[in-house]
Amino acid sequence: SAQFQLAVPVAVVFAPGSVPGDLPRPLPFRDVQEMEISVNLRPSIMSRYETVYRRTTAQEETALDVATAQEADTALHQLQDASLGSLTMYVVPETSSLLPQGISVYVGKHRSALVRSGGSLAALHTRLRQLTQVMSFTASSISAALSDRVPDGQLGPDARRHLKSSLGYEITFSLLNPDPKSHAVDWDIEDAVNRYVQPVLDKLSLVANFSVDSQILYYAVLGVTPRFDKESSSFLLSAHSLPHVINPVEARLGSSAASLYPVLNFLLYVPERSHSPLYIQDKNGAPVSTNAFHSPRWGGIMVYNVEAPASPQVSLPLHVDVDMVRVMEVFLAQLRLLFGLSREELPPEFLVESPGNEGLADWELDRLLWAHTVENIATVSTTLTSLAQLLDKIGNIVIKDDVASEVYQAVASAQSAMAELAVGHLRLAFQASKEAVTSSERAFFDPSLLHLLYFPDDQKFAIYIPLFLPMAVPILLSLAKIVREARQCKKEPTKMD
Amino acid sequence: MAAAVPAVCWVRAAAALLLGCCGAALASGIQDQAEQFFRSGHTNNWAVLVCTSRFWFNYRHVANTLSVYRSVKRLGIPDSHIVLMLADDMACNPRNPKPATVFSHKNMELNVYGDDVEVDYRSYEVTVENFLRVLTGRIPPSTPRSKRLLSDDRSNILIYMTGHGGNGFLKFQDSEEITNVELADAFEQMWQKRRYNELLFIIDTCQGASMYERFYSPNIMALASSQVGEDSLSHQPDLGIGVHLMDRYTFYVLEFLEEIHPASQTNMNDLFQVCPKSLCVSTPGHRTDLFQRDPQNVLITDFFGSVRKVEITTETISLDRGLAGFESK
Numbered sequence: 001s002a003q004f005q006l007a008v009p010v011a012v013v014f015a016p017g018s019v020p021g022d023l024p025r026p027l028p029f030r031d032v033q034e035m036e037i038s039v040n041l042r043p044s045i046m047s048r049y050e051t052v053y054r055r056t057t058a059q060e061e062t063a064l065d066v067a068t069a070q071e072a073d074t075a076l077h078q079l080q081d082a083s084l085g086s087l088t089m090y091v092v093p094e095t096s097s098l099l100p101q102g103i104s105v106y107v108g109k110h111r112s113a114l115v116r117s118g119g120s121l122a123a124l125h126t127r128l129r130q131l132t133q134v135m136s137f138t139a140s141s142i143s144a145a146l147s148d149r150v151p152d153g154q155l156g157p158d159a160r161r162h163l164k165s166s167l168g169y170e171i172t173f174s175l176l177n178p179d180p181k182s183h184a185v186d187w188d189i190e191d192a193v194n195r196y197v198q199p200v201l202d203k204l205s206l207v208a209n210f211s212v213d214s215q216i217l218y219y220a221v222l223g224v225t226p227r228f229d230k231e232s233s234s235f236l237l238s239a240h241s242l243p244h245v246i247n248p249v250e251a252r253l254g255s256s257a258a259s260l261y262p263v264l265n266f267l268l269y270v271p272e273r274s275h276s277p278l279y280i281q282d283k284n285g286a287p288v289s290t291n292a293f294h295s296p297r298w299g300g301i302m303v304y305n306v307e308a309p310a311s312p313q314v315s316l317p318l319h320v321d322v323d324m325v326r327v328m329e330v331f332l333a334q335l336r337l338l339f340g341l342s343r344e345e346l347p348p349e350f351l352v353e354s355p356g357n358e359g360l361a362d363w364e365l366d367r368l369l370w371a372h373t374v375e376n377i378a379t380v381s382t383t384l385t386s387l388a389q390l391l392d393k394i395g396n397i398v399i400k401d402d403v404a405s406e407v408y409q410a411v412a413s414a415q416s417a418m419a420e421l422a423v424g425h426l427r428l429a430f431q432a433s434k435e436a437v438t439s440s441e442r443a444f445f446d447p448s449l450l451h452l453l454y455f456p457d458d459q460k461f462a463i464y465i466p467l468f469l470p471m472a473v474p475i476l477l478s479l480a481k482i483v484r485e486a487r488q489c490k491k492e493p494t495k496m497d
Numbered sequence: 498m499a500a501a502v503p504a505v506c507w508v509r510a511a512a513a514l515l516l517g518c519c520g521a522a523l524a525s526g527i528q529d530q531a532e533q534f535f536r537s538g539h540t541n542n543w544a545v546l547v548c549t550s551r552f553w554f555n556y557r558h559v560a561n562t563l564s565v566y567r568s569v570k571r572l573g574i575p576d577s578h579i580v581l582m583l584a585d586d587m588a589c590n591p592r593n594p595k596p597a598t599v600f601s602h603k604n605m606e607l608n609v610y611g612d613d614v615e616v617d618y619r620s621y622e623v624t625v626e627n628f629l630r631v632l633t634g635r636i637p638p639s640t641p642r643s644k645r646l647l648s649d650d651r652s653n654i655l656i657y658m659t660g661h662g663g664n665g666f667l668k669f670q671d672s673e674e675i676t677n678v679e680l681a682d683a684f685e686q687m688w689q690k691r692r693y694n695e696l697l698f699i700i701d702t703c704q705g706a707s708m709y710e711r712f713y714s715p716n717i718m719a720l721a722s723s724q725v726g727e728d729s730l731s732h733q734p735d736l737g738i739g740v741h742l743m744d745r746y747t748f749y750v751l752e753f754l755e756e757i758h759p760a761s762q763t764n765m766n767d768l769f770q771v772c773p774k775s776l777c778v779s780t781p782g783h784r785t786d787l788f789q790r791d792p793q794n795v796l797i798t799d800f801f802g803s804v805r806k807v808e809i810t811t812e813t814i815s816l817d818r819g820l821a822g823f824e825s826k
Binding site: 164243244246247248250251253254259260262280288289293296298302325328333334337342343354355359382386390444446447448449450 | 626650802808814816
């Protein structure tokens with residue numbers, strides 16, 4: 001098993017007035033830093049940051065000469081031709097007003113970041129390291145991608161809760177209306193999907209194929225009865241009852257019979273009139289602002305409370321027009337979390353730009369691709385190894401030609417993916433890894449490889465001995481007789497003489 | 498049943514109920530502690546339930562499988578995650594005096610057939626080949642989703658098999674057998690492709706312990722109704738239906754499972770105690786050396802139910818309302 005090398009092309013661009021005094025060489029110069037990502041397993045993984053240090057060009061200087069960091073980011077993006085997986089760090093003078101007070105690093109929507117100069121090269125290197133941890137990959141994201149191969153017990157049970165890398169995903173939006181007599185709920189899901197979901201899926205189209213469905217379920221109740229809280233005069237679902245909510249609903253959700261892709265369910269629950277308003281409580285008893293929760297590898301549920309009508313005498317059913325933007329903000333955030341893109345652990349002094357309607361920033365897409373590429377290559381390796389072991393163990397399995405060609409193709413694609421990773425071509429590496437996974441899965445799961453041919457030795461004896469032993473007895477006896485007669489014949493001539 | 502329910506069963510049932518009640522009543526702090534202690538790392542549950550014998554007089558095997566099916570559904574595993582294989586149809590068998598029912602208790606107390614049974618492999622489709630194909634995933638591409646085991650590396654799978662068996666084999670359909678070596682190899686194939694996180698294998702046949710002797714893949718826990726050399730006996734005949742309704746081991750397992758609800762904290766050690774020799778005549782066995790966690794920390798609902806890990810969503814993204822994202826493709 002060869003060594004894994006993940007190469008990241010990095011550019012550090014110094015704006016005028018930000019060059020630190022202690023540079024080892026005059027600008028521009030190149031530097032390569034290799035580090036082992038300590039993941040205790042074979043093969044070891046090396047990360048290689050190929051950094052180019054240079055000054056800003058005139059155009060970049062104009063781009064940086066704007067009022068806010070967002071504008072600078074947009075302007076710089078148009079100048080750059082950043083390939084997938086690369087990142088650029090623009091160093092601005094310490095006193096620059098581009099970055100707000102107290103913020104030293106601004107991470108944009110694309111693949112660049114603005115950093116306040118720290119004065120020395122060491123400070124710069126620290127910032128660079130922090131930035132690469134945020135924008136490309138960390139040891140934990142890579143080891144989580146390889147969790148299949150890490151010996152058990154090293155990663156906690158929480159590792160790898162994100163969706164596994166797959167060729168496609170099915171997304172289903174369901175509206176649950178348990179009380180249609182009281183609420184006539186209308187949701188313009190088609191419009192919402194086209195406006196808000198589709199741009200995100202388009203951005204993720206490199207990662208996988210997505211298909212979107214929606215449905216409305218009536219009289220679908222949650223598995224838990226909510227508690228009435230007198231103080232807030234609302235109904236509460238406590239955090240530890242949430243795991244039991246999903247099951248009764250799931251039986252009714254259904255899934256497409258034709259596709260085998262993992263399904264992500266997003267449920268919007270409109271509580272019954274008798275249980276309104278319904279709030280979800282977190283572990284500390286505080287109501288959750290989003291009123292939603294999600295389950296790893298499954299999907300998310302959001303509770304949508306209908307405002308009680310002003311006058312008690314109102315004709316039922318109440319017409320409810322769902323505010324799809326509020327709903328989609330939560331669902332898309334849940335989609336991000338399911339994929340493992342979270343904004344939680346950022347170092348202080350970092351400001352990360354919100355990705356807006358696209359749903360995720362370019363560098364978040366890169367993070368996903370790094371993890372998925374590594375995972376794909378690891379999967380291919382495990383699959384082909386186990387296939388080889390299977391063939392070793394059961395010698396009389398026949399390998400058809402197409403299975404063999406799939407195996408060769410898988411190996412070739414995996415090698416190409418590793419080669420591309422080592423030079424930093426993330427897009428090509430990812431596509432090669434996808435092809436490798438498809439081929440290896442097809443080879444491993446080929447229906448012809450079923451080993452129903454196990455015959456233990458004692459069964460062989462048990463079957464063949466009763467058949468052949470009775471037949472063999474007269475044959476052996478007559479053979480013995482022939483041999484004896486032949487020997488006697490040989491003796492007699494000598495006697496006659 | 499004229500005889501009183503054995504006192505041991507009563508105490509156990511009461512203890513389980515009390516445990517359940519206490520679990521719900523105590524402060525959430527202890528719940529947290531319990532959560533952390535019992536964590537198994539799985540995100541979904543699957544069940545593969547197989548009844549391998551056909552003919553009317555093997556009614557009890559179908560009833561066994563359907564009781565486990567019913568418990569598993571009640572505790573939360575949806576039909577889409579259950580592969581149910583029944584080798585013969587008892588409910589609509591012409592010899593069934595109560596059509597569309599399969600009873601597990603004498604005096605027809607409990608109809609395990611229910612209203613919404615979904616049988617995935619029926620009648621002659623239950624073969625050793627199909628069973629191994631389901632486990633290993635080497636299924637022809639035309640197979641529908643309901644007939645597949647689409648588990649991943651974070652699935653806990655329950656495999657229950659019942660029928661007629663012997664030392665090292667289990668009989669399928671009266672014409673073929675699956676040996677314990679084949680089964681062990683199939684599980685190893687599953688492990689190699691990481692098709693399970695943890696596996697619970699339960700078998701209710703004569704000499705059932707022989708079927709789990711050969712397992713060598715990690716994270717498998719196995720239970721059997723009898724040791725090698727012993728026969729598993731059936732429980733009670735019903736004079737109205739005319740056949741034995743259930744096997745003893747599964748009968749007591751069903752009684753045990755009826756006390757479990759989705760929030761239950763009962764663990765595997767309790768399941769190992771079900772049906773001692775005094776009730777079952779045979780000696781139930783279990784095997785836990787391949788399993789990483791201590792059986793004390795394994796909840797029944799880790800395998801029989803489907804309790805999902807849940808996280809509160811604290812982040813949202815901000816969408817621009819005014820953006821018209823209409824793209825005609």
